[in-house]
Amino acid sequence: MLLHLDASARRNSFSREIGDTFAAAWRAARPAAAYVHRDLAADPPPPIGEAWTELCDYVLEHQITDPARYAEAVRTPEHAEAWAVVEPLLAELVAAETVLIAAPMYNFSVPAALKAWIDQVTFPRMSLAGKKFVVAYARGGAYGPGKPREPFDHHERYLRDFFAGHFAVEDAVFVGSEMVNALVDPALAGRRDEHERSRAAALEAARSIGGGR
Numbered sequence: 001m002l003l004h005l006d007a008s009a010r011r012n013s014f015s016r017e018i019g020d021t022f023a024a025a026w027r028a029a030r031p032a033a034a035y036v037h038r039d040l041a042a043d044p045p046p047p048i049g050e051a052w053t054e055l056c057d058y059v060l061e062h063q064i065t066d067p068a069r070y071a072e073a074v075r076t077p078e079h080a081e082a083w084a085v086v087e088p089l090l091a092e093l094v095a096a097e098t099v100l101i102a103a104p105m106y107n108f109s110v111p112a113a114l115k116a117w118i119d120q121v122t123f124p125r126m127s128l129a130g131k132k133f134v135v136a137y138a139r140g141g142a143y144g145p146g147k148p149r150e151p152f153d154h155h156e157r158y159l160r161d162f163f164a165g166h167f168a169v170e171d172a173v174f175v176g177s178e179m180v181n182a183l184v185d186p187a188l189a190g191r192r193d194e195h196e197r198s199r200a201a202a203l204e205a206a207r208s209i210g211g212g213r
């Protein structure tokens, strides 16, 4: 199953375009496989509340690491309400073989709706090792090696650390388009080619990785 998450606030979005390209290639290569699409921008998960923290403390205290047993932590109506939000999100994540996250850079990091999803589905000592994680990203500027803004990248770097530290996934793949702001900021108009090149390379990579095995 492919779980495809979108997180851009806009429809005419480069992260959506790259993610859609990956998903189309993945599905074409696996016509019988299931596909679940969730638009976190259109339907954002709520921020976690106190009851969620009590579920989390319980599974940690009782050393529960199998998501199939997390429901044992539900002991009050407030816990049941919190679990009702987590359960469908987590079930999709656990069922997925590949997780595609289309994520723009917002304020050097990930959109709040994606962070809310992460907070809802992440429990202590989880392991999702063996699943493939792919991030389709778009950024207004350029954050690659040697760029002046490289140290400000709390987007790819955050997601890589998060996947490794909380999901035990070390080999997430990132494909994306940079310098999107060159299309709207007159001061960056001279860098439109840079954006076009990175977009074309990202679409090609998304097609090729999505269609691969």
Ligand SMILES: Cc1cc2nc3c(=O)[nH]c(=O)nc-3n(C[C@H](O)[C@H](O)[C@H](O)COP(=O)(O)O)c2cc1C
Binding pocket: 008, 009, 010, 012, 013, 014, 015, 016, 103, 104, 105, 106, 107, 108, 109, 138, 139, 140, 141, 142, 180, 181
């Ligand atoms: C709320 C917001 C914050 C943004 N912050 C940054 C930023 O910190 N750095 C950056 O390079 N671009 C930033 N951008 C530009 C977006 O990353 C860029 O427009 C990107 O293409 C958005 O992804 P999308 O095309 O999938 O919507 C921001 C855009 C928005 C709407």
